[in-house]
Amino acid sequence: MYDEHEMDRAGAMPLFDAIGTRRSIRYFQPFRPVERWKVEVMFEAAQRSSRSVNASYLKVIACERDTLDPEAREALKTPTNTADLDMAPLYLFTYSDPQAPAGGPERLKDLYDRGAFAPALGWSHRFADEVVGKTILEPLLADPAAAGWMAAVEAAQALAHILLSVTALGLGACCKSWNSDVVKESLSVPENWQPMWMVLVGYPAEDMQAGGQRPRAPISEDYFWNDATTPFEATPEVTAALEKHRLLQPLAPYPWRQAEIRSIARAYGLPEE
Numbered sequence: 001m002y003d004e005h006e007m008d009r010a011g012a013m014p015l016f017d018a019i020g021t022r023r024s025i026r027y028f029q030p031f032r033p034v035e036r037w038k039v040e041v042m043f044e045a046a047q048r049s050s051r052s053v054n055a056s057y058l059k060v061i062a063c064e065r066d067t068l069d070p071e072a073r074e075a076l077k078t079p080t081n082t083a084d085l086d087m088a089p090l091y092l093f094t095y096s097d098p099q100a101p102a103g104g105p106e107r108l109k110d111l112y113d114r115g116a117f118a119p120a121l122g123w124s125h126r127f128a129d130e131v132v133g134k135t136i137l138e139p140l141l142a143d144p145a146a147a148g149w150m151a152a153v154e155a156a157q158a159l160a161h162i163l164l165s166v167t168a169l170g171l172g173a174c175c176k177s178w179n180s181d182v183v184k185e186s187l188s189v190p191e192n193w194q195p196m197w198m199v200l201v202g203y204p205a206e207d208m209q210a211g212g213q214r215p216r217a218p219i220s221e222d223y224f225w226n227d228a229t230t231p232f233e234a235t236p237e238v239t240a241a242l243e244k245h246r247l248l249q250p251l252a253p254y255p256w257r258q259a260e261i262r263s264i265a266r267a268y269g270l271p272e273e
């Protein structure tokens, strides 16, 4: 049921806090369904992601766990997707569509008419048809490797919006490997959709901190300034400000993490060792 108070709380979560608070959640309250309106929020957030030629690369089938027969559910599992699949009440089966750029020139012309592109930067209806359509999109769509690569990159951006909105909505999620063939037929998945990840979604059975923020390499290892040999160094004042705004949070493990994991295992009849 739609809950205005919860929506207001989700809408008020600052972006930095959502980025910093997001975790892969692997324990869910198995009995508590995810409300449809929250899925709608996730999908609207995904649909706002940046995307080349304004195309819809990400396709998602939201599927309530209990609509799948137990055999199919079992068959979805992989070595890294086990009892958490039984606990999560909602699955997002995600796919990328390599043919999504088709129709790009028409969408670009629409964007032009809306003032997103302008002649000052070389754009025109003719440019959309003859340069983008003919010299970029036609060769791309004819090359399955290039189109598949592009669709995966683009779809992942939209998926990131879903993961952040999940956090803002007070839910947990984890991307998982899965045996996508299991549901291909029963869910009428179109032939050209490429399976990405299965996202488990539900109300966390663990604290939203899930033991603390995961360690990452310092930005100087992966990000550079002017050339690839000059590391981009963090500065104390920005680090302190990001800690204040909760983008940077205390690292895992919290002192009580192992006790929390054992307690959840006992509560849900999972192995403790």
Ligand SMILES: Cc1cc2nc3c(=O)[nH]c(=O)nc-3n(C[C@H](O)[C@H](O)[C@H](O)COP(=O)(O)O)c2cc1C
Pocket (backbone or CB within 6 Å): 022, 023, 024, 025, 080, 081, 174, 175, 176, 177, 197, 214
């Ligand atoms: C594309 C993708 C695939 C993943 N696959 C799995 C998986 O199969 N099983 C799993 O337990 N976690 C999976 N994860 C979660 C990662 O292990 C997790 O993101 C990582 O440990 C960092 O933790 P964090 O997400 O809490 O920051 C996946 C994450 C991503 C983004």
